[in-house]
Amino acid sequence: VNIPDEALYGFLQNALDERGAQTRQRVLYHALQAAILTGKLQPQSRLPGSRLMAEALGVSRNTMNAALEQLAIEGYLTRSRQGTTVAILPSLPATSNVSCQPVALASRLRQLPSASRRDSPALQLTPGLPATNYFPLPVWRRLLDTVLRREGSLLLGYGDPAGEPRLRGAIARHLALSRGIHCDVSQIVITEGSLEGVRLCTQLLSQAGDVAWVEDPGYPGAKSVFMTAGLQVTGVPVDEEGLSLNMTSAAPTLIFTSPSHQYPLGAVMSASRRLALLDYARQQRAWIIEDDYDSEFRYSGEPVPAMLGMRDSARVVYLGTFSKTLFPSLRIGFMVLPSALAGAVNPVIASLLRGGHRPEQLALAHFIEEGHYARHLAAMRRLYRKRQQALRDALASEMRVAHQVRGGKGGLHLTVILKGVNDYAIIGQARRYQIAPGALSRLYLDPATAQHGLILGYGNTSASLYPGAIRTLNRLIEQTPRGQA
């Protein structure tokens, strides 16, 4: 089959006339490819010689040849001494005739807890955001640039998959001083914040169908990770002593808890509960994931020691993060593994993680070693203590509706329990006033039977704004029809 020359040259010349900034070679390549894919050029039809085509189209023979050669490499054309022919391709339903099939995600993703939007730093009272405007950015910029200048291209390759050893050493020393955790560098794995820590624990220690216990209410990120991995998530109630062991539920493989400062209700898990939980985990061969997300900020007494430090053989993986103590977009957190587990994890870690972000990790190591971290923590503790008190004062004077303040003596938020209020409706309205508290009911596995209330983050909001914001929230609560609570 030969192709009528006029037809062939017609559409190629057309394409060349409209080529804009593209090279002639590229235009010819695309025009021929499109003609083959749409059937305008039939399979096994023969093209004229490249010299003839080049002359007819007024392009150089090199250009013509390069376009044909590229199409031959990719299998659209077959070239031999006998000439160039169009390849036989599977017949294609024209795109317009293919009904666009609906796209279904994996079914387990339909139940994920709704994640809060956190990409607007200017909103008041957003939970989980630290005072980023107090972060010593000039110091950080200097350390980052020094690391890049001094280490140069050495830092650009893959690093240790468990994270930079120097950062892990600095973290180990800090944990010994501040959290009562004594571990060595081999037990520490750097993660992309706590969320990746939960994911790694899930991958390493459980399989689809296993049971994971979570505090109810509790951190939505952990629930999302467990559900995404196909685990069965069971909520465990929380009271003044923290997570309350419930031996009647199906035995768990993973137990997720925030014992130092329960999120969002603020309880400190009692020593007796901790020991009972450790014993239970040992009997069931379950693993406790201890989320220590904000315990550096405790405003009365000392920081509460970690469960991991309580017993040598504790089946506990400790998760820490710099998202709250430094800044969230840093995305650096860490896991501390018991040494037996660290030994088992070491051979597979390179299959799961790639290291990386080495300049940021080294800059952070220097930031800790030079004392900037401890100084920043001390300054933020003072700031947040004042902010928490100011928020309590504002609630006492401006929140007229019946409410109850929870949230403990630390951290970056207070939780206000509001009976008979639809918290989700309130937070939707509050955003119009640039106020973005969290809805307590959404932190329960079943919002329909949950307590309602507001999570008020004071980390990112100046105390001077609290009275106005609380007045606004109070008005919205008074004006909103009562929900099922």
Added chain:
Amino acid sequence: VNIPDEALYGFLQNALDERGAQTRQRVLYHALQAAILTGKLQPQSRLPGSRLMAEALGVSRNTMNAALEQLAIEGYLTRSRQGTTVAILPSLPATSNVSCQPVALASRLRQLPSASRRDSPALQLTPGLPATNYFPLPVWRRLLDTVLRREGSLLLGYGDPAGEPRLRGAIARHLALSRGIHCDVSQIVITEGSLEGVRLCTQLLSQAGDVAWVEDPGYPGAKSVFMTAGLQVTGVPVDEEGLSLNMTSAAPTLIFTSPSHQYPLGAVMSASRRLALLDYARQQRAWIIEDDYDSEFRYSGEPVPAMLGMRDSARVVYLGTFSKTLFPSLRIGFMVLPSALAGAVNPVIASLLRGGHRPEQLALAHFIEEGHYARHLAAMRRLYRKRQQALRDALASEMRVAHQVRGGKGGLHLTVILKGVNDYAIIGQARRYQIAPGALSRLYLDPATAQHGLILGYGNTSASLYPGAIRTLNRLIEQTPRGQA
């Protein structure tokens, strides 16, 4: 029960005497906690009043009180008007008596392909490493610092979970020009390199027990992700036209392929194979994961267009990465989703990703927008083309043992097939000479029936070193007993 004063004060005084740099409050807290946990202080036994204790130990009453208060908060002590008593805690097996239970990881992790160590940038011929010493680090440092200075603390909070919109826009424009992919910003999700892209596809589109097809031999990272998620991994043979469809295997949910430059054998998937694969995926409602890890580096003809761009309704997720084009420790890659899939993913993305690394993402956006990326790509294409030719020359002159060179006309590596050689033994010995090629057999699902050979990465090694390195490898091959090949 009262505690004998001498015993109590004895061990507390001892602890105070040895306190070193710790505060008295902390020492008292730890000593009392340890005494309670070990049973030295019995449950329900009563402590002397804090005033008496403070006097007996020569500390301030505030100090004494703070230590007792902390223990009460954590549930070790009960304080009331009647005095301070030791709480009733679950009886503890003494740590030394607990036999340390062996730790078992999830069973599916036992089959993960071995990951190569890549943390030594100085080793010659390491696969997958670009020429990091050619990266324009001064430009990068300037852009990063400018972004941090100009945007300030705004960049420190959480960002868009799909990545910085400005970077996604810059990538969309680059893809349209260089890869024939026309997409908008909402279809692009920034990932931690390709590995996270594979993981997200797995989480979004499959569940445990599903079948995933991988090229055999192929990229170990994808296999690790699939196995970790509990998928059944099926190898599909590769020939000169790339992945060869094998309709007799169990129907897949995911199909992982590198059509532009098959890893590690270098084939370009033919147009007819591509179209057949697209049709097959449509019929089976499977998803193709197109790994485009190094197609920017093609040294004859134009880069091969992506499968995603071939058809509007293609069931293809495209994965790109800057690990090879810029530097690996950057850990920035991206997915391009078909628009129907992007619509379905949008509501759950905030549950799976947190955004972050915002300064690095914005610096990269500027790097692309200001033309540094295109310039660097052009320079690296010239460099790698020369290096590939020099490596081919060195193989021709220095590799005396029978061998066959594969690897195509692009990328950062050549694969040398060696019949009757134990490649894994060779790479173990080569490391002693600071040479770190990859073992071809380890890229097969079953190394026992695999071809053997060496993956020679030329990205990170100067051409002047090739003759010596190939001579060394040739000697090692000649000296090593033949393995099962």
